[in-house]
Amino acid sequence: LIHSDLRLVVDLQNCVKAQQSRAYARKVRISNLQEMARTVAFVQEQGIATLDALDANYEAAQENYRAASSALRETGAQLTAVNAQIHHMGLYLSGKKTYQAFLHAKDKAAFRAAHSGEITDYEKAARFLKEKFEDAAFPSMKALKAQKAALCKQKSRQKEMLRQSREERRKIEVVRTNVGKILEPEQIRTGRSALSL
Numbered sequence: 577l578i579h580s581d582l583r584l585v586v587d588l589q590n591c592v593k594a595q596q597s598r599a600y601a602r603k604v605r606i607s608n609l610q611e612m613a614r615t616v617a618f619v620q621e622q623g624i625a626t627l628d629a630l631d632a633n634y635e636a637a638q639e640n641y642r643a644a645s646s647a648l649r650e651t652g653a654q655l656t657a658v659n660a661q662i663h664h665m666g667l668y669l670s671g672k673k674t675y676q677a678f679l680h681a682k683d684k685a686a687f688r689a690a691h692s693g694e695i696t697d698y699e700k701a702a703r704f705l706k707e708k709f710e711d712a713a714f715p716s717m718k719a720l721k722a723q724k725a726a727l728c729k730q731k732s733r734q735k736e737m738l739r740q741s742r743e744e745r746r747k748i749e750v751v752r753t754n755v756g757k758i759l760e761p762e763q764i765r766t767g768r769s770a771l772s773l
Contacts, residue, residue: 615754618747627755634752637745644738651734655727661708662720664701669717671698 624630674691675698681687688695705714715723 611754612758615751615758618751619755627759630748630752630755634745634748637741637748641738641741641745644734644741648731648734648738651727651731655724655731658720658724658727661705661715662717662724664704664708665714665717665720667697667701668705668714671695671701674698 619630622633624633671694674694678684678687678691678695709715
């Protein structure tokens with residue numbers, strides 16, 4: 577695509593290196609003309625005819641980025657919750673046999689003293705799971721791991737969507753800045769806001 581590597585037009589008046597070297601200034605002018613041509617091609621390709629339309633495209637790109645970022649954060653939070661469930665389910669399952677033995681032990685105090693860590697972990701995990709799933713049956717470890725795998729895939733897709741929306745937003749930002757520089761002298765003379773490129 578013509579606009580795949582859009583870059584900002586360099587401000588020659590504020591570029592110290594261009595002021596010190598005529599050859600560099602000439603090179604920058606040529607580069608600026610190329611960037612302006614790419615910008616015009618992008619604007620025409622997108623069917624953007626006014627500054628308002630360009631601003632609307634920018635706002636849409638901003639909204640897409642915000643939505644992609646929000647969706648990724650939400651999936652991250654869900655993944656954190658599922659990881660906590662997996663952790664507690666692991667403690668619950670590994671301590672279940674010991675806890676059953678504790679319930680049937682004749683000397684519960686001695687049994688608890690001998691297995692205090694395992695029993696404490698089991699009780700903590702059981703409380704967590706009961707609070708999380710209330711009256712429903714606890715999910716299996718297999719179901720939790722399948723849910724985690726699905727969320728990981730979703731997160732991967734959302735990262736790519738975020739990358740694409742970030743790139744699109746950056747591109748529109750560059751185009752808006754370049755269009756502003758292209759139209760600046762014209763706007764000063766005429767006060768027009770239409771894109772007549």
